[in-house]
Amino acid sequence: MSGKGESSGRTDRSSAHWLSALESEAIEIIREGAVTAARPVMLYSMGKDSSVLLHLARKAFWPARPPFPLLHIDTTWQFREMIAFRNRMVVEAGVELLVHVNREALEAGADPFADGSERYADVMITEALRQALDAGKYDIIFVGGRRDEEKSRAKERVFSFRDAAHQWDPKAQRPELWSLYNTRVQQGESLRVSPLSNWTEADVWRYIAAEGIPVVPLYFAKKRPVVEREGQWIMVDDERMPLQPGEEPRLLPVRFRTLGCYPLTAAVESGADTLEAILAETLATHDSERRGRLVDHDGDAAMERKKRRGYF
Amino acid sequence: MASGPAAVRPPLRFVLCGAVDDGKSTLLGRLLCDCRQVFADQMRKVEEDSRRWGTRGDQADLALLVDGLRDEREQGITIDVAYRSFETARRRFIVADAPGHEQYTRNMATGASNADLAVVVADARKGILPQTARHTRIAAMFGIRHVVLAVNKMDLVLWDRSTFEAVADGYRSLARDAGVEQLRIIPVSSLTGDNLTCRRESAAWYSGPTLIEHLETVDVESSIERESFRMPVQYVNRPSPDFRGYSGRITAGRVAVGDRVRLSPSGAETVVESIVVWQGARERAERGDSVTLTLASEVDVTRGDVIAEAFNPPGVTDQFQANLIWMSDRPLVVGRSYLLKIHSREVTATVTRIKYRLDVSRGSRLAGATLSLNDLGTVNIATNRPIPYAPFEQYPGLGSFIMIDPINNDTAGAGTVNFALRRASNIRWQDFHVTREARQELKLQRARCLWLTGLPASGKSTIADLLEKRLHAEGHHTYLLDGDNVRHGLNRDLGFTEADRVENIRRVAEVARLMVDAGLIVIVSFISPFQSERAFARGLFASGDFSEIFVDASIEVCAARDPKGLYARAMRGEIRNFTGIDSPYEQPANPDLHLDTEKLGPEECAELILRRLV
Ligand SMILES: Nc1nc2c(ncn2[C@@H]2O[C@H](COP(=O)(O)OP(=O)(O)O)[C@@H](O)[C@H]2O)c(=O)[nH]1
Numbered sequence A: 001m002s003g004k005g006e007s008s009g010r011t012d013r014s015s016a017h018w019l020s021a022l023e024s025e026a027i028e029i030i031r032e033g034a035v036t037a038a039r040p041v042m043l044y045s046m047g048k049d050s051s052v053l054l055h056l057a058r059k060a061f062w063p064a065r066p067p068f069p070l071l072h073i074d075t076t077w078q079f080r081e082m083i084a085f086r087n088r089m090v091v092e093a094g095v096e097l098l099v100h101v102n103r104e105a106l107e108a109g110a111d112p113f114a115d116g117s118e119r120y121a122d123v124m125i126t127e128a129l130r131q132a133l134d135a136g137k138y139d140i141i142f143v144g145g146r147r148d149e150e151k152s153r154a155k156e157r158v159f160s161f162r163d164a165a166h167q168w169d170p171k172a173q174r175p176e177l178w179s180l181y182n183t184r185v186q187q188g189e190s191l192r193v194s195p196l197s198n199w200t201e202a203d204v205w206r207y208i209a210a211e212g213i214p215v216v217p218l219y220f221a222k223k224r225p226v227v228e229r230e231g232q233w234i235m236v237d238d239e240r241m242p243l244q245p246g247e248e249p250r251l252l253p254v255r256f257r258t259l260g261c262y263p264l265t266a267a268v269e270s271g272a273d274t275l276e277a278i279l280a281e282t283l284a285t286h287d288s289e290r291r292g293r294l295v296d297h298d299g300d301a302a303m304e305r306k307k308r309r310g311y312f
Numbered sequence B: 001m002a003s004g005p006a007a008v009r010p011p012l013r014f015v016l017c018g019a020v021d022d023g024k025s026t027l028l029g030r031l032l033c034d035c036r037q038v039f040a041d042q043m044r045k046v047e048e049d050s051r052r053w054g055t056r057g058d059q060a061d062l063a064l065l066v067d068g069l070r071d072e073r074e075q076g077i078t079i080d081v082a083y084r085s086f087e088t089a090r091r092r093f094i095v096a097d098a099p100g101h102e103q104y105t106r107n108m109a110t111g112a113s114n115a116d117l118a119v120v121v122a123d124a125r126k127g128i129l130p131q132t133a134r135h136t137r138i139a140a141m142f143g144i145r146h147v148v149l150a151v152n153k154m155d156l157v158l159w160d161r162s163t164f165e166a167v168a169d170g171y172r173s174l175a176r177d178a179g180v181e182q183l184r185i186i187p188v189s190s191l192t193g194d195n196l197t198c199r200r201e202s203a204a205w206y207s208g209p210t211l212i213e214h215l216e217t218v219d220v221e222s223s224i225e226r227e228s229f230r231m232p233v234q235y236v237n238r239p240s241p242d243f244r245g246y247s248g249r250i251t252a253g254r255v256a257v258g259d260r261v262r263l264s265p266s267g268a269e270t271v272v273e274s275i276v277v278w279q280g281a282r283e284r285a286e287r288g289d290s291v292t293l294t295l296a297s298e299v300d301v302t303r304g305d306v307i308a309e310a311f312n313p314p315g316v317t318d319q320f321q322a323n324l325i326w327m328s329d330r331p332l333v334v335g336r337s338y339l340l341k342i343h344s345r346e347v348t349a350t351v352t353r354i355k356y357r358l359d360v361s362r363g364s365r366l367a368g369a370t371l372s373l374n375d376l377g378t379v380n381i382a383t384n385r386p387i388p389y390a391p392f393e394q395y396p397g398l399g400s401f402i403m404i405d406p407i408n409n410d411t412a413g414a415g416t417v418n419f420a421l422r423r424a425s426n427i428r429w430q431d432f433h434v435t436r437e438a439r440q441e442l443k444l445q446r447a448r449c450l451w452l453t454g455l456p457a458s459g460k461s462t463i464a465d466l467l468e469k470r471l472h473a474e475g476h477h478t479y480l481l482d483g484d485n486v487r488h489g490l491n492r493d494l495g496f497t498e499a500d501r502v503e504n505i506r507r508v509a510e511v512a513r514l515m516v517d518a519g520l521i522v523i524v525s526f527i528s529p530f531q532s533e534r535a536f537a538r539g540l541f542a543s544g545d546f547s548e549i550f551v552d553a554s555i556e557v558c559a560a561r562d563p564k565g566l567y568a569r570a571m572r573g574e575i576r577n578f579t580g581i582d583s584p585y586e587q588p589a590n591p592d593l594h595l596d597t598e599k600l601g602p603e604e605c606a607e608l609i610l611r612r613l614v
Helices: A012-036 A048-061 A080-093 A103-107 A117-136 A201-211 A275-284 A302-309 B024-034 B040-053 B070-075 B102-113 B130-141 B161-178 B211-217 B436-442 B460-473 B483-488 B498-517 B531-539 B555-561 B566-571 B602-613
Strands: A040-043 A070-073 A097-100 A140-142 A159-162 A190-193 A222-229 A232-235 A250-255 A266-269 B012-018 B082-087 B092-097 B117-123 B146-152 B182-187 B230-232 B235-240 B243-249 B254-256 B260-264 B269-277 B280-282 B284-286 B290-295 B306-309 B315-326 B338-342 B345-358 B376-389 B400-404 B411-423 B448-453 B478-482 B521-525 B546-552 B593-596
Touching: A012 A048, A012 A140, A012 A190, A012 A201, A012 B235, A012 B243, A012 B290, A040 A048, A040 A117, A048 A080, A048 A201, A070 A117, A097 A117, A103 A117, A201 A275, A232 A250, B012 B024, B012 B102, B012 B130, B024 B082, B024 B092, B024 B117, B024 B211, B092 B102, B102 B130, B102 B315, B117 B130, B117 B161, B117 B211, B130 B161, B130 B315, B130 B376, B146 B161, B146 B211, B161 B182, B182 B211, B230 B243, B254 B269, B315 B345, B338 B376, B338 B411, B376 B411, B436 B498, B448 B460, B448 B498, B448 B531, B448 B602, B460 B478, B460 B521, B460 B602, B478 B483, B478 B498, B483 B498, B498 B521, B498 B531, B531 B546, B546 B602, B555 B566, B593 B602
Parallel strands: A040 A070, A040 A140, A070 A097, A140 A190, B012 B092, B012 B117, B117 B146, B146 B182, B448 B521, B448 B546, B478 B521, B546 B593
Antiparallel strands: A159 A190, A222 A232, A222 A250, A232 A266, A250 A266, B082 B092, B230 B306, B235 B243, B243 B290, B254 B284, B260 B269, B260 B306, B269 B280, B269 B290, B315 B376, B315 B411, B338 B345, B338 B400, B345 B376, B400 B411
């Protein structure tokens, strides 16, 4: 199957109109969450969706600053460029940044290479997130999820209810009608709010291009040291990465469609080193972006299971 | 740059519905596949899944492309609405794939609420099923004017024209009755893909468009020219003393700098000074835009007000007739308080009357004392405060609402306003000359409500009694409302079901409010175990008039005190729904005062209340 490429750039006017509708909807969602929350927070992972989200939050409250902090769940295994980018953006946006690391797990020796991706993600992401949310008592948590990412997410509400244990019950979702969001929760319960629900990966790139939003350079193709593992390209980002016998990092032109921890995020071979090229590649691609996330391959319905447990 | 083919239309949001097994998921999977919207890795996954869960032997079961939840694949049904984006060379689509099972009708309503068009799928062999009718009526109730009926599985009836015509005829009369304005009926086979994206040549008797052709070209936009400007205020943006902006999303019409506008419900009139957007300002904005307005004069504006064209502002009412769909397992209780959210305004509301319930398959009206899960009906609603509104038909953004159950915060109902039963201006709260201020002045005190909550035997009544004695001795005018005592009279008709508990609190809170208005210091001693009920009570009072006092003792201590022997009986199972034993007590998150009765004696507690709150 191929050939989505023919539609790229075909209708600039209708696409601009569409982006502005998506933007207005997202801003409405962010304002609604912020005004009804007792303790709002925005998860920030430095990915392209996070970058768009932060941009929208700044727009929503202009000339004021976003009335909530950003929360970064730091696994200590993110690409180094991501951390540099984060520190720069926080200053530019003038927002408060909270960083949480699951220290106990780290001290107990959690390691993406030794543990396997699922167990590691469970501890350093899901568990860490739960710790941070419990400590902060947040009732509205903005996240960058999109319905086109994955099938169970396609069913998730914009204001998605989590019980006191942060669990999602897909069978008992609150009906969500018009843009009348039910923002009420009791103590300990919370809502994951996804302003980008109706965006696609291509919309995100179009919007980044249209608005000139800064993104982490890893999204752009460049020669980077990679090794091949189980048919995927893994970048050697620092000396913590154990090489297997016979493994020799190669310099290849690669880029990332999603960003996370470098041992768990595969690169794709690509020459796309401009936004236009990335957009064209996105529209023509044959694989969904989640293919690059090793965590999602951990078994069937992996994503839904993680979300039931509180993964974001 | 070139603007592409002339026929490009704005994106279309449609809902896909119909009875279970009529082939919705297959139709959508096929549509996505034929529009080349399926990634290779997703397709590999479906082929794998098909071997495990599929209904088509070794063939890929395309329904699995869209049934995303584990339970859905295991049971082979669609539970919740799934949203999908896809595009063709001519248009972009967002489709809400709605579940067919009757028990998930509320999810169908969710999908319909944001759609401009409905594609209803029916099995050619089975024709119009009750669920087909139900979905059609819900779609119409939610303002969907355009409907496509896809008569599916035509391959199984060998593309027989008369079978198709019979289904089409049956549906036409249903659609007319339901109020569908634009109807298109297309024979299709989702299995083979015929008439979805490519024409079935051998069925030449059908000369209309394929499904995708119709979707690509249909015009669903309502004219913005005929609307007046309306923007509900979502958020008051006040970063500094010299900026005060009102943020919201424009639900109708256009606005430009210099336009005269009126605030609703206050009626104040002013001029739009500027339209603020990120790092700048605009001259004009229109329906769908999220903006921030500044106004020329200092007017009092809060969230939930509507800024509207000055010469044609929206109506204001506190009683209206509405169509309502019930979505909660707990049936609607007439007279009970719910939270009602309409545009950005939240009020307390009760259904005062159920005019009728709708038999959705026949369209006939039934008498009914309640609405249960998935019922549709027409009802009268009264709100505790006036709301700016519009009939849903005119302004969907000002005429749609949801109802939230204050007990568990579920979204229990959704409705559309038909018309106001009376204008709020006729029934303004009667202002009398002797005001509360005058009454409390005469008594030389400030009226207020002191609300004591806590487990049975935590010490509420003892403390309340001491407190009242002290206040009385100091010359204050007081009244004590005690849970047990009120149940002997005012609330004698109420039991201990959840609905009754809510009503119990509602009445006591209302009585307390009247007494505060009478100038009294009211002490309420009530277990009031639920956070939401206490929040409701607080909501009736002006801020500062209501204090929540948490009388705290552990369940073990309370059970040991047990002055009336109730814990002992509850533990023996002789009393049901006893708070602390088999019914929960939700501790106050932020009480105005927290009394630890394991450390403090009753006198000290009363003293603390006096010092801190009176
Ligand atoms: N022969 C034939 N079978 C179909 C057609 N469309 C759907 N089916 C089958 O009907 C069954 C129910 O379809 P499904 O899409 O799951 O229905 P849903 O419950 O409406 O989503 C499945 O076994 C499909 O393969 C069709 O056009 N022709």
